[in-house]
Amino acid sequence: MHEKLLIPGPTEVSQEILREQSRYLISHRGKSFSDFYRGIKTKLADFFELSNYYKSAVTTSSGTLWFDIVGRSIVQENALVCVNGAFSSRFAKTIQGCGKKVDILEVDWGKAITTNMVANKLESGNYDTVVICHNESSTGVRNPIYDIGALIRKKYPNIIFAVDSVSSMAGDKILPVKIGCDVIFASSQKCFALPPGLCIGVVSERALKRAVKIPYRGSYTDLIKIFDFEEKYQTPFTPNISLLYALDKRMDLLLKETYDCVYERHLEMAKYTRDWAKKNFALFPESGYESVTLTCIKNICRKKIGSLIEKLAKRGFLISNGYGKLKEKTFRIGHMGEWNVNEIKEVLGLIDDLWKL
Ligand SMILES: Cc1ncc(COP(=O)(O)O)c(C=O)c1O
Numbered sequence: 354m355h356e357k358l359l360i361p362g363p364t365e366v367s368q369e370i371l372r373e374q375s376r377y378l379i380s381h382r383g384k385s386f387s388d389f390y391r392g393i394k395t396k397l398a399d400f401f402e403l404s405n406y407y408k409s410a411v412t413t414s415s416g417t418l419w420f421d422i423v424g425r426s427i428v429q430e431n432a433l434v435c436v437n438g439a440f441s442s443r444f445a446k447t448i449q450g451c452g453k454k455v456d457i458l459e460v461d462w463g464k465a466i467t468t469n470m471v472a473n474k475l476e477s478g479n480y481d482t483v484v485i486c487h488n489e490s491s492t493g494v495r496n497p498i499y500d501i502g503a504l505i506r507k508k509y510p511n512i513i514f515a516v517d518s519v520s521s522m523a524g525d526k527i528l529p530v531k532i533g534c535d536v537i538f539a540s541s542q543k544c545f546a547l548p549p550g551l552c553i554g555v556v557s558e559r560a561l562k563r564a565v566k567i568p569y570r571g572s573y574t575d576l577i578k579i580f581d582f583e584e585k586y587q588t589p590f591t592p593n594i595s596l597l598y599a600l601d602k603r604m605d606l607l608l609k610e611t612y613d614c615v616y617e618r619h620l621e622m623a624k625y626t627r628d629w630a631k632k633n634f635a636l637f638p639e640s641g642y643e644s645v646t647l648t649c650i651k652n653i654c655r656k657k658i659g660s661l662i663e664k665l666a667k668r669g670f671l672i673s674n675g676y677g678k679l680k681e682k683t684f685r686i687g688h689m690g691e692w693n694v695n696e697i698k699e700v701l702g703l704i705d706d707l708w709k710l
Contacts, residue, residue: 356666359700360673361490361520361647361687363542363549370547373602374595381594387586393597394586396604400523400612401555404530408561410583411600412552413593416519416540418573419552420444423484423515423536424451426564426576432482433458433474435466435496438489439677444517448484456480462492462679465642468500475509481563482513488521491676493649493685494638495525502533513563519543522553523607524689525645526616535560541596544619544646545603546690551596556580619645622688622697629701633710637683646689649675651682656708658684664707670700 358365379385390411397409412418423432424447431454434445449455458474460466466485475483483505487498498516505514515536518527522537524544529537535557542549556576564576572578573590582589607615626648630636637649652658658674658681665672675683688697704710 354667354669356671357669358671359687359692360671361543361685362540362689364544364546364687364690365692366546366548367691370599370602373598374548376595376598378594381587381591386594389601390588390597391586393601393604394583396601396608397553397555400604400607402528402530402612403555406558407529407555408558408580408583410554410556410579411588411592411597412554412579413550413588413590413596414552414573415542415549416517416538416552417443417447419517419536419538419554420447421451421571421574422554422576422579423482424448424453425574426567426570427482427513427515427536427560428453429481429563429567430454431456431478431480432484433471433478433480435471435483435485436460437464437466437492437494437496438462438486439491440489440517440519441484441486444484444486463494463637464639465494466496466501468497468504471501472504475505475512480512482515484515484517486517486519487527488518488525488644488646490520490644490647490685491649491679492637492683493644493647494642495521495644496642498532498534502531506533511559513560515560520689521644521646524615524619526612529555529557535563541600544689545600547599547603548596550593551600553600616645618693619688621694622692623648625694625697626686626688626701633708637679647685647687649679649683649685652684661704661707665700665703668703668707670703672700672704 436459513535520543522539538554541547541551630650635651673685
């Protein structure tokens with residue numbers, strides 16, 4: 354039986370999208386490709402309401418490549434990295450691995466990074482880059498990037514603000530211009546509801562001006578090389594054209610639905626899941642900072658999560674246990690991509706049934 358994916362990525366991909374990938378390939382150096390890729394970029398600019406100050410790029414990679422891009426092409430000497438979960442921790446280590454200095458602003462898993470915390474750090478430190486994960490998929494915490502972005506733009510015009518939006522962009526409302534971020538990116542297998550293998554990135558002119566000054570940017574991680582090719586509506590290396598067909602279709606569907614409605618649909622699913630969780634369990638994230646695209650639930654009744662996952666899979670749905678050290682302490686339901694609240698109600702109803710809640 355096909356198990357429908359309600360995990361925090363990869364999420365369920367529709368037949369309509371899967372079919373797009375069976376189209377014939379074209380040369381990535383030909384005019385047809387440039388025309389086609391230009392169309393995708395126009396759709397990304399429309400959907401994410403990009404001004405001319407922002408540019409998009411689609412890399413053939415998973416999201417993690419952009420940790421390296423930030424480490425290699427953006428951080429000059431010293432980054433402040435906000436850490437409150439597994440992915441932000443990996444981001445910090447990646448930047449260190451690129452030979453740059455990292456100062457970590459860390460709070461316990463489940464807690465959010467607040468604007469005040471960042472403000473205090475920035476006053477005392479000498480950072481050229483601030484890095485944060487918007488939606489920590491390991492804990493279900495959503496950090497307040499709009500407020501942090503406003504602080505940075507008001508007081509620190511030269512700081513580059515880099516955001517991992519891997520599991521929130523195109524589900525939660527992400528508008529780079531309003532956030533004031535300089536680098537933001539998301540993987541295709543999350544809210545874009547595509548197979549894994551592409552990363553959608555948006556960068557500001559400030560980011561590109563910074564990158565040009567950074568030595569040893571590598572090759573696949575060289576932001577300047579990527580954008581030299583983007584200018585020609587090409588990619589520096591052979592892209593996954595089949596996945597780009599799927600992304601093109603996805604952008605049509607997202608634009609048709611409109612971002613406001615996409616966001617409302619995700620919020621509705623999140624609210625329903627949170628209310629359900631609060632009836633029998635508790636939410637793992639600190640109140641007020643819950644993710645819109647996945648819910649991380651504290652297993653206060655000490656239920657056997659592994660056994661639930663197996664039984665639910667037999668009924669056709671896959672949810673996820675806790676991440677890493679939270680394995681049995683929490684479980685996670687991903688409600689991102691094409692799901693709607695009625696489908697979420699059905700799945701939660703099945704859990705009620707299986708656990709006799
Ligand atoms: C918040 C976050 N950042 C980064 C990643 C890594 O993305 P990828 O697996 O596409 O490299 C993930 C993957 O789950 C994630 O959830």
